[in-house]
Amino acid sequence: MKKRGLTGRKQQAFYGILYILPSFVIILMFSIIPIILAIYFSFTKYDMYSPAEFIGLQNYEGVFKSSTFYSALWNTLKYVIVTVPVQTLLALLIAVFIADKMRGLYGALLKSTIFIPVIVSNIAAAAVWKVMLKTRGGIINNFLGLFGIGEVNWLGTKALAFLCICLVTIWKNVGYYMVIYYAGVMGIPKEQQEAALMDGASPAQRFWHVTVPNLRPITYMIVTLGIISSFQIFDIVYQLTGGGPGTSTITLAYMVYTYAFSNQKLGYASAIAVILLLFVLAIHWLQDKVFKER
Amino acid sequence: METARKKISPMGIIGTVLVSLFALICVAPLIYMLLMSFTQLRSLYIRWDEVTFNLRNYYTIIFKNDFGRSLLNSIIVTVLACVWTDLVCAMAAYGFEKKPVPGKEKLFKIFLATMMVPSQVTLIPLFLTMRKIGWLNSYAALFVPMAGAFGVFMIRQFMKGVDDVYIEAAQIDGCPEYKIFFKIILPLIQPALVSLTIFTFVACWNSFLWPLVANTENSMYTFTVALSLLNSQHDTNYGLSMAAATVSFAIPFALYITMQKQFIEGIALGGVKG
Numbered sequence: 001m002k003k004r005g006l007t008g009r010k011q012q013a014f015y016g017i018l019y020i021l022p023s024f025v026i027i028l029m030f031s032i033i034p035i036i037l038a039i040y041f042s043f044t045k046y047d048m049y050s051p052a053e054f055i056g057l058q059n060y061e062g063v064f065k066s067s068t069f070y071s072a073l074w075n076t077l078k079y080v081i082v083t084v085p086v087q088t089l090l091a092l093l094i095a096v097f098i099a100d101k102m103r104g105l106y107g108a109l110l111k112s113t114i115f116i117p118v119i120v121s122n123i124a125a126a127a128v129w130k131v132m133l134k135t136r137g138g139i140i141n142n143f144l145g146l147f148g149i150g151e152v153n154w155l156g157t158k159a160l161a162f163l164c165i166c167l168v169t170i171w172k173n174v175g176y177y178m179v180i181y182y183a184g185v186m187g188i189p190k191e192q193q194e195a196a197l198m199d200g201a202s203p204a205q206r207f208w209h210v211t212v213p214n215l216r217p218i219t220y221m222i223v224t225l226g227i228i229s230s231f232q233i234f235d236i237v238y239q240l241t242g243g244g245p246g247t248s249t250i251t252l253a254y255m256v257y258t259y260a261f262s263n264q265k266l267g268y269a270s271a272i273a274v275i276l277l278l279f280v281l282a283i284h285w286l287q288d289k290v291f292k293e294r
Numbered sequence: 295m296e297t298a299r300k301k302i303s304p305m306g307i308i309g310t311v312l313v314s315l316f317a318l319i320c321v322a323p324l325i326y327m328l329l330m331s332f333t334q335l336r337s338l339y340i341r342w343d344e345v346t347f348n349l350r351n352y353y354t355i356i357f358k359n360d361f362g363r364s365l366l367n368s369i370i371v372t373v374l375a376c377v378w379t380d381l382v383c384a385m386a387a388y389g390f391e392k393k394p395v396p397g398k399e400k401l402f403k404i405f406l407a408t409m410m411v412p413s414q415v416t417l418i419p420l421f422l423t424m425r426k427i428g429w430l431n432s433y434a435a436l437f438v439p440m441a442g443a444f445g446v447f448m449i450r451q452f453m454k455g456v457d458d459v460y461i462e463a464a465q466i467d468g469c470p471e472y473k474i475f476f477k478i479i480l481p482l483i484q485p486a487l488v489s490l491t492i493f494t495f496v497a498c499w500n501s502f503l504w505p506l507v508a509n510t511e512n513s514m515y516t517f518t519v520a521l522s523l524l525n526s527q528h529d530t531n532y533g534l535s536m537a538a539a540t541v542s543f544a545i546p547f548a549l550y551i552t553m554q555k556q557f558i559e560g561i562a563l564g565g566v567k568g
Contacts, residue, residue, distance in 0.1 A: 016393025257503065
């Protein structure tokens with residue numbers, strides 16, 4: 001009996017390996033090996049047609065001397081700093097307000113409506129906003145014209161183009177985080193809200209002392225997700241501004257793409273990709289540390 | 295509690311107006327897109343009295359300029375990605391959760407770690423790998439890599455709630471292994487499969503960077519890539535471009551309308567962006 005059990009267990013383990021195998025092969029081939037290769041390529045000179053040639057740290061030296069890299073790095077950081085707090089705060093306020101004051105049908109309708117931009121592709125979103133933001137005849141300038149504001153060159157002015165990238169991102173993201181926050185608010189024990197009400201707490205006090213602390217784990221998650229997805233911004237930049245005017249909206253991810261597939265500098269682009277990876281890993285590490293301390 | 299809240303406060307009114315306004319901002323661009331899609335405008339000076347509403351742009355998109363082909367490509371790739379991801383991830387999740395595989399937790403940690411890696415990092419080697427195995431400009435290049443660690447993680451979370459009793463009972467009855475998976479496990483984890491299908495559908499339909507790099511032949515473009523190219527032409531037909539954007543949006547939107555509850559629940563529970 002015991003022996004049979006053992007072979008049965010071995011057989012089960014064998015089945016288990018068979019079940020895991022396809023996904024293991026996919027992740028190994030298309031994720032793990034590419035990561036290792038990306039790190040290797042970052043130390044080589046490689047133009048896709050002749051074989052990769054090892055050149056040590058030259059790509060990294062080149063990257064750290066390039067002013068375009070610093071623009072891209074600075075833009076990416078600036079973009080994270082602008083989009084993440086704004087979209088998180090908006091999502092939080094809307095979720096709390098709908099959960100608190102609009103439990104009816106109208107609230108449900110608003111919730112569904114605010115989620116809609118989430119399912120629009122970045123490319124379609126950028127295409128629509130690009131038409132709306134046109135200097136001559138764009139609907140936004142037409143609208144502003146009603147108030148006597150002259151034609152604004154949204155995508156042709158450095159600071160404004162950057163702002164537009166942020167706005168489209170926020171427009172697309174709020175609904176997603178709002179849905180997560182909403183589920184979180186609904187999960188707060190009713191007794192806590194009622195106790196606060198009994199103590200005569202004002203709505204603002206209840207928000208700061210009951211709602212916000214209860215949502216802290218969700219906020220960590222949302223902020224981390226937001227930072228990481230903002231770090232990788234590519235589509236909206238590609239479609240809306242192409243990195244311009246000048247280098248005012250170029251980002252790290254956009255730089256990886258253009259250096260690899262327009263300039264054929266695969267080694268150099270890999271070095272930027274590895275730097276991007278280090279940033280993302282650092283954020284995960286930080287978030288992990290903060291989480292454990294709480 | 296309910297009665298206490300029914301009082302109308304000025305704050306409540308201001309809040310309602312602001313949230314309503316925000317909801318309007320969320321849909322206004324999409325309504326604008328829809329209206330523009332019925333026009334034939336090459337200049338943006340819209341004179342609504344000159345706009346004739348017709349479906350000519352939609353006719354062009356479906357029947358002309360390789361658009362129809364790219365639409366078909368996207369549909370095929372998305373459907374394949376959904377089926378493939380569900381199958382591969384459900385199998386792996388079952389193996390990880392219910393089978394005594396030695397070292398599985400260590401392997402699972404490695405799987406999870408791959409989720410942290412930005413797609414731009416693997417982009418170049420992935421492209422070179424696909425070139426080597428001759429998968430560039432194919433459907434396989436687009437859908438096979440979609441079955442990643444996220445799906446395995448998501449289904450495994452759900453699989454933890456599946457009682458081993460079902461599996462043991464089937465084993466005692468002498469039910470063959472493949473039948474246990476297809477006839478017992480898959481039906482039991484159906485809600486998780488629905489969530490994963492929704493995630494995969496939207497992620498695959500909307501994905502851009504990888505299809506842009508992997509499929510560079512006109513006949514193998516996905517719809518999102520075709521839409522992007524249409525917009526970068528100098529002589530843009532705004533009506534046509536907005537019609538393409540509308541089609542690109544309409545398909546995930548139809549899914550959202552029909553499966554709204556599962557959509558929202560999947561995100562609220564999973565909470566991880568695909």
